[in-house]
Amino acid sequence: MFLEISNLTKKYNNKTVVSNVSFGVEEGELLTILGPSGCGKTTILKALGGFVKSDDGKVILDGIDITDFPAEERPVSTVFQSYGLFPHMSVIDNVIYGLKFIGIKRKEAEKIGIEMLKKVHLQGEENKRPSQLSGGQQQRVAVARGLVTRPKLLLLDEPLSNLDAKLRLELRSEIKAIQREFNITTIFVTHDQEEAFSIADKIMLMNKGELIQFSRPRELYENPTTKFSLDFIGSVNYDEKNSRFSRLEDVYFDDKGEEMEVLDYSFKGQIIEYTLLTSDGTTIRTVSLNRKGEFAVGEKVNAIVNWSPLDKLDK
Numbered sequence: 001m002f003l004e005i006s007n008l009t010k011k012y013n014n015k016t017v018v019s020n021v022s023f024g025v026e027e028g029e030l031l032t033i034l035g036p037s038g039c040g041k042t043t044i045l046k047a048l049g050g051f052v053k054s055d056d057g058k059v060i061l062d063g064i065d066i067t068d069f070p071a072e073e074r075p076v077s078t079v080f081q082s083y084g085l086f087p088h089m090s091v092i093d094n095v096i097y098g099l100k101f102i103g104i105k106r107k108e109a110e111k112i113g114i115e116m117l118k119k120v121h122l123q124g125e126e127n128k129r130p131s132q133l134s135g136g137q138q139q140r141v142a143v144a145r146g147l148v149t150r151p152k153l154l155l156l157d158e159p160l161s162n163l164d165a166k167l168r169l170e171l172r173s174e175i176k177a178i179q180r181e182f183n184i185t186t187i188f189v190t191h192d193q194e195e196a197f198s199i200a201d202k203i204m205l206m207n208k209g210e211l212i213q214f215s216r217p218r219e220l221y222e223n224p225t226t227k228f229s230l231d232f233i234g235s236v237n238y239d240e241k242n243s244r245f246s247r248l249e250d251v252y253f254d255d256k257g258e259e260m261e262v263l264d265y266s267f268k269g270q271i272i273e274y275t276l277l278t279s280d281g282t283t284i285r286t287v288s289l290n291r292k293g294e295f296a297v298g299e300k301v302n303a304i305v306n307w308s309p310l311d312k313l314d315k
């Protein structure tokens with residue numbers, strides 16, 4: 001394993017915020033750490049970057065134990081949500097900042113920096129100050145700065161969360177493309193499941209400082225191993241009485257199905273979401289694609305529900 005974290009634990013004032021977390025990342029892989037606010041995502045990144053000292057655990061990167069290395073001696077770059085650019089420096093100086101510490105001369109550094117700016121679509125912007133750029137452009141500068149030293153590990157802490165929706169999608173696919181091109185081992189932190197699903201090779205789901213599930217995105221969705229995974233990812237119908245659940249897409253309109261009444265209808269553009277009421281008083285939500293025919297509130301419909309047992313899940 002290229003990056004191996006074992007038994008990482010971090011406490012603040014005797015409160016455990018990261019609890020005995022172990023995982024590995026293959027070379028060139030993009031791992032997403034996903035979980036609600038406060039679950040310990042940033043703390044893990046900071047421990048990997050060398051910005052906080054863990055109370056227990058070991059970090060091996062490319063065969064070297066870096067657990068006790070200071071931040072500047074780790075071959076690791078971190079990009080924060082808030083960009084963290086130097087406001088008094090030009091774009092190019094920001095980008096090449098790390099190169100002087102690894103002994104690269106100014107002229108050569110500039111050449112490398114300009115090349116990197118091209119990769120993030122910022123050619124021609126090198127002499128501006130960060131404040132003259134949009135939020136998305138500033139985050140591109142931060143990504144370029146993180147990549148220019150060719151780190152063995154790139155850490156991205158919610159890098160897109162300050163951007164508006166359209167730009168977020170754009171920059172997300174650019175980051176993924178660059179990550180692939182450079183084959184750079186990356187950990188991308190987010191609290192947004194859709195973002196995690198679209199960018200990750202693997203997802204590590206966390207809650208309250210603990211690792212809940214570590215798997216490929218599809219596996220996490222299709223085979224949640226815990227109640228928390230099931231609840232956090234996607235939408236779900238519960239039938240507690242019979243200890244079972246179904247995803248919204250596991251409910252089909254079908255003439256052979258059980259009769260239900262449409263309680264609520266919500267138009268969402270590509271899809272329409274329905275809430276249905278069964279004869280025994282259970283409500284069930286489902287979705288159907290727009291243009292596939294619609295049902296009105298109060299209408300009687302027939303639907304089949306594919307249930308899965310809840311009791312095979314851990315708490």
Ligand SMILES: Nc1ncnc2c1ncn2[C@@H]1O[C@H](COP(=O)(O)OP(=O)(O)O)[C@@H](O)[C@H]1O
Nearest residue numbers: 012013017035036037038039040041042043044
């Ligand atoms: N420097 C600190 N001092 C005390 N508590 C902290 C500190 N940094 C983080 N925490 C606490 O640790 C927990 C995890 O925080 P964090 O890693 O930032 O979560 P996330 O990034 O998932 O939102 C939170 O309860 C937070 O309040």
Ligand SMILES: [Mg+2]
Nearest residue numbers: 041042043157
């Ligand atoms: Mg955080």
